[in-house]
Amino acid sequence: MAQLTYRDAVARGIAQEMARDEDVVFLGEDIAKAGGVFKATVGLLEQFGPLRVRDTPISEQAILGAAMGAAMTGLKPIAEIMFADFIAVCYDYIANEFPKSRYMTNGQVKCPLVVRVGNGGGARFGAQHSQSIENWVMQFPGLKVVAPSSPVDIVGLMAAAVRDPDPVIFIEHKSLYATTGEVPDGEIVDTLGTAKILRTGSDCTLIALGMMVPRALAAAERLQAEEGISCEVVDVRSLVPLDTQTILGSVARTHRVFTIEENPRVLGWGAEIVSIIADEAFYDLDGPPVRITTPNIPLPASDILEDLAIPSVGRIFETVLRSMRS
Amino acid sequence: MAQLTYRDAVARGIAQEMARDEDVVFLGEDIAKAGGVFKATVGLLEQFGPLRVRDTPISEQAILGAAMGAAMTGLKPIAEIMFADFIAVCYDYIANEFPKSRYMTNGQVKCPLVVRVGNGGGARFGAQHSQSIENWVMQFPGLKVVAPSSPVDIVGLMAAAVRDPDPVIFIEHKSLYATTGEVPDGEIVDTLGTAKILRTGSDCTLIALGMMVPRALAAAERLQAEEGISCEVVDVRSLVPLDTQTILGSVARTHRVFTIEENPRVLGWGAEIVSIIADEAFYDLDGPPVRITTPNIPLPASDILEDLAIPSVGRIFETVLRSMRS
């Protein structure tokens, strides 16, 4: 058991899979010699050599296209798209190619690959380098999406993603890279499609993801300590497949639900979850499901403004409190 | 008053605005000499000349980028992206450029442009030419999205979109091009952000868009005639801005709601609407809000399969009936 940063967990997760399977290869901009712009892939070039860990030009379409062609014909590529926002310049692969090739060919073509992206705000990078792009990628039948919030989940879900026979978008949160957590020694393999209840509670369920997970936990602490409100906190972890059993199970116990989303409101992942709860757990609900999100604005660069925009512990606390008391 | 096809309404709508304002220019692939691959822009080149109606190379990024640069500096461009699915190859402008330029520059930069796309299924074009891409474009603060379902709405909303000072995605449904409707003579200018109640009813609200509108209306007829269920049918028309007053008002009267979406289920526009209703009209609801969508599959090419995939009048009828009876 070791304390590991979320950043180092990325390299460890990739290394675990590359050591296991020679077909796992890794490509992206500045990922090899420089160890990644977030330093999350330091050491991989040295360990696995320049044929398996490859720097690319600034050609995101070539990166994802090449990953797909390799995946179709026998490799298991991991591709990095540096900032999640850049998914927009290679979106054709996300929307039209990866997820559809198996279906269109009646199962002839497979596409086992992983696309890692650095997601989210908090670093004062402004509107084009801070976005939470879960809702750019989760709507495509055929694609899977995971978003780990802790070092141990990074390692285990990376293994699950690499071993999965479907294309997986692996969302890392930039503002979590420096956080640490316990990670057991030896091989770790987690399971896609599983949420985790990180804190049990009886009054309401907080559903969070990525950087919103530690904030939800902190808000839950305060709600318990200061207001006696007992919150269950669910880390969604996997958006596709979605662990609706865990989510609906929690709502069936608490009867109230809040989603805590870093993305701006419109069509955030919480909308899908709320629509499922509203349909399938309608009679379990004692009050309206509430979505706590970044407001409908691009992210500003100034630290003061950015901190106001993204849901904070304080805002979560107050929104839940107000809603539970009303 | 004339009978016009939805297809001809597009050309009329564009012509109305180009005749009014010299700053309105139009570019896209095969839109000028050939009159568009859907023949929706026939005659515009002849009427407005080659400086205002311009054929482009197959360079969607150049098309949208050029539209933006022109819009920033004084023109009001209309750009065509032929099949809506191709939005994926120029998504950076949709996600990162159009919607953010005004905010990031603290209001210095404006971006008044319209992007027309041919959306939706029904033509047996297969998985990469049949998608309903509302949920690829509606999540960006700063961008507006309209999706007319009738010829008169095409003309009026085109005028509204062209005159609007914000970037607007204008979603035309390919399978509606051949449909006809009455269109008054003279200038028509509609309003963005307004839904339309196309049929009043008291038992439940059907919320639809695009090609799902005629199907919702037909299902409502049958439900009334065969089962005595009175459905109100709302044509959303404008996803951003969203006319929540009309939607919430209808739900407050009927107490039950169904969204009818052509997109595959996950994160369709209905999810956002349901999440709003569940939060803000929770106590109005007499039963769960239900989403009727294409299942979680890419669209197949075969006519038999495609017809099974997209919500049909029969499926709407049965889903509403089952849910209202349970």
Add this chain to the structure above:
Amino acid sequence: MAKSPKQDRSVTAVVNDDISEAKRLEMFRAQVLMRQAEQRAFDLFLENLVKGTSHLSLGQEAIAAGVAAAMEPGDLSFCTYRGHAHTLARGVPVEKVLGELMGRDNGLMRGKGGSMHLTSVEHGVMGSYAIIGAHLPIACGAAWRAQYKGQSDVSVCFFGDGTTNIGAFHEALNFAVIWKLPVVFVCENNLYMEYTPISEVTAVEHPAADRASAYGLPRIIVDGNDADEVYRTMLEAFRKARSGEGPSLIECLTYRHSGHSRADPAKYRPEGELERWKLRDPLTIYKARLREFGVSEADMKAIEDDVKRVVDEATEACKAAPFTSTDILFTDVYADGGWAWRN
């Protein structure tokens, strides 16, 4: 502008050359098969038995034939929505292609993909891609796999003149060169994108060849209506690819006899253009070639008749085949065979 076909090509009889008679007959048969199968597809469309869209290669068959003849089993093809010809050229049965167009259970993908997505992994046809440009990087990836695994296959990527103006073209070419990938890019310059002449929207005369130097590649232009020329050029490109010398970019000059897609009457053509190109129909050229090398009219006729029989039989089989069964609607979205996105 590359507008007028060569019409003054003087034919000199040669008895022996580098291409065997067997190879020539293979290429002839392939061209006849593509021609007849695609004409049949058009007839079936007129009978309303083919739904959706389809894009024919009538007039461009020499390219698919010449390339396929140079390929080894195991080499991979990446095609466009205009992919019937390339799929047939790799040996995929006509019945499976027509069946797919007709949405029958015997179709290559049982109707799930349709005309624009023909795929037969077993024949090395790794897919037909309908979004312009996407498959150029994908072909690079397949070639990267071969390079990484030390496998000797080459990936061939077909695309049109119009495709050279999209970003993915540029990214793929640069990528293939810097990684020295065993991939061959075959541009079929048929002078038009959908309806717009390529010369009106392209900064150089030869949309592919005049860009080769931007990637450090030689400028290669071939007569795309002459299967032999295509074949010879491809042999050299394959040799380069297999010996680790990296990719090639080859521009084949050709012309499509039909409209862009089944919906297109092709009224945008200048008068006489089609007629001039029809004089250089790849089949006409190839028959002359065969004659030159002593193949008899009877032998040619026998091949044509045999192909006709194959296409007729395939047509009957497709007409008799059941429509695709609806239970496949939900299969193969994910690798577990199903479509479940939640538990």
Add this chain to the structure above:
Amino acid sequence: MAKSPKQDRSVTAVVNDDISEAKRLEMFRAQVLMRQAEQRAFDLFLENLVKGTSHLSLGQEAIAAGVAAAMEPGDLSFCTYRGHAHTLARGVPVEKVLGELMGRDNGLMRGKGGSMHLTSVEHGVMGSYAIIGAHLPIACGAAWRAQYKGQSDVSVCFFGDGTTNIGAFHEALNFAVIWKLPVVFVCENNLYMEYTPISEVTAVEHPAADRASAYGLPRIIVDGNDADEVYRTMLEAFRKARSGEGPSLIECLTYRHSGHSRADPAKYRPEGELERWKLRDPLTIYKARLREFGVSEADMKAIEDDVKRVVDEATEACKAAPFTSTDILFTDVYADGGWAWRN
């Protein structure tokens, strides 16, 4: 590979030439201002008064200076995330730039955009774009507007060597040429993308210039550390653009003295590379040039001192300025001034 700077440049004294002393002093002052303002930005970052990221142009100033000196009022600049220099070169006050970096109310965009998005429409700085490649087509659009409206302004688009490998580069270049747009593409080849040498990921030696022929453009390479060379080359490009002869693509050879962004110690540089390039520091070169043309040390010193005063005053003003007010969080999402997406 374009790796080593010219070191043998022999300087011959010239008394009269095509560039006036006033113009030279303008370019000198601009370079000094960029240098000092960016060094100040770095100091402020070390004091934790600048948050977020920032990308400096230290060592590359001659390009921004030479280009700006050739521009007319009304001409438009489209910059990248490495855009401080180009913004300052167009006359945007230092205070507004530093204020933006520091998130103050006096900032160019009051802190909403930050270092990577500097924009001052009033000075013709039409934005700084942080997604590689996006602004090349946008600059085309601005140029199209000028062409359509018969206006005489030219759009200048700055970008790095690494940007030449992304698809949007290719689409923009082709587009600009076929429409003959009054746009000038200025590639600053500083030998690196972020940390990876451009030569390792590019199929040609000169990432921009060696691609010019793919768009029918001449191959133009200039010494990007010599403001005069840049200036002269730009004058010709502007002349072309304004007279309807279309776009230019100009590759300027240069080197950045600092890391890619504030987080980068630039350890990937081969030993001695930075030192060699520092011998060709644009300011060193330009001072020598001024001396050649008889400008005194005292005159140069006076300019440096005056710039220092300006930068100092701007710094103080920014430190004294209030942080941006929180009420602008919700403004200017839409043209109505607000953020409402529903009624």
